[in-house]
Amino acid sequence: MQVVIIGNSAAGLSGLEAFRKKDQSSSVTIVTREGEVPYSKVLLPYYLLGKIPYANLFTRDKNYYARLNAKCITGNVVKLLPEQQAVLLESGTLLPYDKLLIATGSSPVKPPIPGLSGKGIYHLWTLADVENLAPYYNKGKRVVVLGSGFVSLQGAWAALSRGLDVSVIELMDRIMPRVLDDHAAALLATRMIKSGVDLRINTFTREIERTGDEKLVLHFKNGKSLTSDFIIVGTGVRPNIEFTAGTGLKIDAGIVVNKQMETTLPGVYAAGDVAQVPSASGGDPVVHALWPTAIETGSIAGTAMASGNSRYRGSLNMNVTQMFDITVASMGEFMDIEGSESWTDENLPEDQYLKIVLKDGVPIGAICAGGSELISTLGMLRPLIREKVQLQGNPGMLKALLASNIAQHQQTFIKQ
Amino acid sequence: MRFITMDVTKCVVCRNCEYACSFQQTGDFRREDSNIRVEYYDDVKICLPLTCMHCDDSWCLEICPASAITRNVKTGAIEINSERCAGCKMCILACPFGNIHFDKINMVSRKCNLCEGEPNCVSFCISGALQYTESKNSYQNNRQIFQRFIENL
């Protein structure tokens, strides 16, 4: 069997590793339009921050593919040819497949703001982006970050930590709309402003002007303007599916897949940011564009491609980050929705926050802001959310509940 | 491999293990630096020393986006390489037992590494609650244990 995997990042490599656990003999070719040695996107802000050296961005060694008896080639896939069971590279090379895994991820989109392109205007998404950005990350430079999502704020935090002047521009009336609820967002915004970020919400950027001395001037709808050395654009992403045009492959918010990550084309699988996958809540399928989801779905696809048994239990969104001296995290359905009730830890100091959202006594999501210890609580809730287990008693006693249970089952712990 | 096992009926919450771990890690005695944590619940009169169970399929290892978490081939311990850890905290969110902690000074995650096969917490346990014992499958079934916990809530 000939297997082709497009993408050598979280989903692609997880797919390869899971495939090889079941099938050691089939030939596997991985195609990437970036470098053959894989790097991790999650680490990019930490490199800009100066926390990790450049070399540590790369997460596999040179012998990795050889060890897994796989071949990695550089090339840009421009066309999927389902009748011929092959993919076409920009170079003209045709790669035939029996099984194909599409793990091409997503790419940032730019809002239609006049002047928003050219030197000094970048995304924070790929290694190439970070190579462009790194020379600007120097004390005294001014950066404007457009958008206040997770990645944007990480870029802003890295810049602030490196001594840059940082402005964050958000169209809506609050930051991190998809990752935090109002209260957690307010706590984070307060910390950002205290740390020295010029945060502007409800601000619509009208156009960007270039001055003679290589500066960029942002003009806002409210009549104000702001001069900057460079701009980071973080206003959303879309799946990398251009090469599937005209194939009949079913696409919604991402490539539509079933619980085995099979697409609507025979022998073709999709995983990671590019795929719209089943949700842990059992509701509508989702594109979570998260690292853990990419690892999980890649692994399900790899196993399925080797004819193994694997069914995805659904993606559970989970986000965590520490920035501006505060840790924020969220998981599952953390917004109050109809029919849900929520429990908030009243014992925490004012600048900390822990909320668990329940429906019919079953935890469906949680959110926290404050110290790292709160994240552990979210971690312990994860299995309960996944398994849809009723939480009886006070959710604040979660650790005690875990404790009493382990006490109950201590024999299992002691007698091995 | 050998694992640290915990008999919760023997623990007397002396916290020696926490201090021993902290000292091993940092050369100082700060409980918040310990990788083993003893939780005491006065109302139910339960004390529980919790430390990493070095799961067979460790989710922390699988999802670490920095490839900083590996299994030590000698001791079998799941270890965090603090040189590679970026401090993203994904592993803390991933651990279903709350056994990964954050080192606020070096801004990296940290957890039990079995002290190269001579766990200091066990050496200093005064009640015999902590043991370092050989077993085939130790906490291979810790997910099942957790599952049972779920079922028995």
Ligand SMILES: Cc1cc2nc3c(=O)[nH]c(=O)nc-3n(C[C@H](O)[C@H](O)[C@H](O)COP(=O)(O)OP(=O)(O)OC[C@H]3O[C@@H](n4cnc5c(N)ncnc54)[C@H](O)[C@@H]3O)c2cc1C
């Ligand atoms: C700065 C940053 C920080 C992040 N932080 C977090 C975080 O803290 N937590 C979290 O959960 N998630 C985070 N994410 C998101 C996470 O990185 C992604 O969800 C994850 O990388 C998705 O993996 P993937 O394999 O699906 O796609 P990608 O990582 O996007 O990889 C896509 C691969 O496909 C290749 N490719 C694409 N198109 C083609 C083509 N036409 N031909 C050939 N090759 C192609 C690319 O070269 C690449 O190898 C972050 C992302 C960024 C950018």
